[in-house]
Amino acid sequence: MQKAIGIFDSGIGGLTVLSELIRVLPEENTIYLGDTARVPYGIRSPETVTRYSFENTRFLLSQEIKMLVVACNTASAISLDAVKSEFPLPVIGVLEPGARAAAAATRSGRIGVIGTEATIASGAYERAIRAMLPRAEVTSIACPLFVPLAEEGWVDNDVAELVAGRYLSPFRGTGIDTLVLGCTHYPLLKPVISKIMGSDITLIDSATETAAEVRSVLEKLNWKKAGSDEGVVRRYFVTDTPARFEKVGKLFLGEGSLAAEQVKVGGA
Amino acid sequence: MQKAIGIFDSGIGGLTVLSELIRVLPEENTIYLGDTARVPYGIRSPETVTRYSFENTRFLLSQEIKMLVVACNTASAISLDAVKSEFPLPVIGVLEPGARAAAAATRSGRIGVIGTEATIASGAYERAIRAMLPRAEVTSIACPLFVPLAEEGWVDNDVAELVAGRYLSPFRGTGIDTLVLGCTHYPLLKPVISKIMGSDITLIDSATETAAEVRSVLEKLNWKKAGSDEGVVRRYFVTDTPARFEKVGKLFLGEGSLAAEQVKVGGA
Numbered sequence: 252m253q254k255a256i257g258i259f260d261s262g263i264g265g266l267t268v269l270s271e272l273i274r275v276l277p278e279e280n281t282i283y284l285g286d287t288a289r290v291p292y293g294i295r296s297p298e299t300v301t302r303y304s305f306e307n308t309r310f311l312l313s314q315e316i317k318m319l320v321v322a323c324n325t326a327s328a329i330s331l332d333a334v335k336s337e338f339p340l341p342v343i344g345v346l347e348p349g350a351r352a353a354a355a356a357t358r359s360g361r362i363g364v365i366g367t368e369a370t371i372a373s374g375a376y377e378r379a380i381r382a383m384l385p386r387a388e389v390t391s392i393a394c395p396l397f398v399p400l401a402e403e404g405w406v407d408n409d410v411a412e413l414v415a416g417r418y419l420s421p422f423r424g425t426g427i428d429t430l431v432l433g434c435t436h437y438p439l440l441k442p443v444i445s446k447i448m449g450s451d452i453t454l455i456d457s458a459t460e461t462a463a464e465v466r467s468v469l470e471k472l473n474w475k476k477a478g479s480d481e482g483v484v485r486r487y488f489v490t491d492t493p494a495r496f497e498k499v500g501k502l503f504l505g506e507g508s509l510a511a512e513q514v515k516v517g518g519a
Numbered sequence: 520m521q522k523a524i525g526i527f528d529s530g531i532g533g534l535t536v537l538s539e540l541i542r543v544l545p546e547e548n549t550i551y552l553g554d555t556a557r558v559p560y561g562i563r564s565p566e567t568v569t570r571y572s573f574e575n576t577r578f579l580l581s582q583e584i585k586m587l588v589v590a591c592n593t594a595s596a597i598s599l600d601a602v603k604s605e606f607p608l609p610v611i612g613v614l615e616p617g618a619r620a621a622a623a624a625t626r627s628g629r630i631g632v633i634g635t636e637a638t639i640a641s642g643a644y645e646r647a648i649r650a651m652l653p654r655a656e657v658t659s660i661a662c663p664l665f666v667p668l669a670e671e672g673w674v675d676n677d678v679a680e681l682v683a684g685r686y687l688s689p690f691r692g693t694g695i696d697t698l699v700l701g702c703t704h705y706p707l708l709k710p711v712i713s714k715i716m717g718s719d720i721t722l723i724d725s726a727t728e729t730a731a732e733v734r735s736v737l738e739k740l741n742w743k744k745a746g747s748d749e750g751v752v753r754r755y756f757v758t759d760t761p762a763r764f765e766k767v768g769k770l771f772l773g774e775g776s777l778a779a780e781q782v783k784v785g786g787a
Binding site: 287288289290294295296298299368395396398399400402403405408409410413414417491492494495517518519 | 555556557558562563564566567636663664666667668670671673676677678681682685759760762763785786787
């Protein structure tokens with residue numbers, strides 16, 4: 252088979268990125284690794300997240316990939332530079348594409364960012380946005396319960412609305428016109444976030460932006476999959492047993508088989 | 520120092536058990552291991568939970584312990600028998616003491632159990648309760664969002680009430696008179712659970728029952744700490760960096776220093 256696009260996430264959330272990749276590059280082979288034995292990354296320290304990222308990358312490289320997508324905002328925020336300098340293949344995180352889209356979308360220069368504790372604590376979105384738009388004023392809020400809510404499938408009920416209302420209320424009065432969904436789980440909560448923020452706030456979904464960036468890099472390098480009669484290969488690996496990934500993953504990827512193989516990655 | 524009581528949990532929740540241990544056995548040395556680099560266990564497979572339990576036990580044994588407390592319901596439900604047969608020291612889980620207390624408390628024979636996905640899926644509480652009270656009718660419900668709610672400190676607000684109301688509503692009409700809080704995080708949510716279930720339902724808190732069991736075993740073996748002038752030793756180890764443990768742990772243990780040392784345990 253021709254070399255694939257390798258994608259890793261701490262678990263299931265990165266499937267929102269894979270879903271977008273499949274939409275814009277349906278012909279490309281993809282290999283997805285969900286580190287389900289060590290999910291979630293958003294509550295862990297930078298040192299630990301970086302070690303996990305390296306181990307995941309080494310595994311994907313053993314599977315013949317031409318490009319790496321770090322489809323986890325926490326891993327992108329904390330370890331992307333380290334991964335890039337250790338592994339000299341094209342590496343795309345989910346953070347820069349989202350930051351770039353936000354900088355392009357805002358009119359007021361006031362941008363909100365929501366993400367996990369680790370992502371927000373890293374300050375990486377703020378730095379990335381201000382590197383592109385120095386006048387930007389960025390307000391960041393950690394929303395730790397959004398990931399378990401999304402994994403529970405409680406994305407449009409009264410609990411989701413109440414939790415979102417609490418987390419997002421500090422944005423009132425900040426004058427933001429753009430909000431970055433800085434975690435791959437959050438697109439599932441888009442309807443409720445949109446309801447609370449109001450329809451005049453632009454929501455930036457990193458998954459969409461990242462897939463566009465992957466396409467653009469493949470085109471620039473002339474690395475898109477060569478025409479051939481071979482079918483498209485989609486492989487899924489997980490570090491815990493596959494049952495929960497296959498079940499919950501359906502919320503993220505929609506239709507299609509998520510049959511996954513369990514592998515040992517680092518100490519997972 | 521005299522040999523300690525070793526306690527492990529997937530992370531922070533086991534501190535509710537330690538807190539009770541300190542209350543009933545204030546003079547005993549304690550060594551607590553929180554596997555914070557791999558928490559939570561409640562969403563992982565039985566094989567993975569068992570491997571993590573073995574690795575945690577080996578670490579605690581290296582620290583000179585006389586007895587092991589598996590202060591995590593998921594690890595107790597899934598791996599206690601395996602741990603006991605691998606490591607022949609006194610091992611106490613949090614499940615049997617809770618089951619025994621429930622069997623003793625119920626009048627109607629109808630008992631409810633709440634816990635993580637993995638604990639409920641294991642059926643271990645139902646088996647333990649029916650072994651003690653064959654006529655018992657056990658209704659079990661997984662409450663995956665309770666752990667993240669407790670860790671966020673949202674234990675007595677409108678979100679906690681709404682989530683608890685949703686999870687617990689299937690108990691209506693079952694006639695249960697006793698409810699087992701089958702996860703070490705859940706005692707933090709006791710007030711809201713009690714409010715929803717009503718004051719005529721007896722809540723069984725495994726932490727209290729487990730500490731009583733530890734004391735009873737130490738007395739039976741005549742292994743209580745010998746009188747001496749040495750102070751009490753409390754040590755805390757974690758597998759991720761200590762900052763979050765020390766901060767969130769205060770919710771669980773109340774006052775006192777939680778200064779923890781990071782260690783490598785298995786692949787954590």
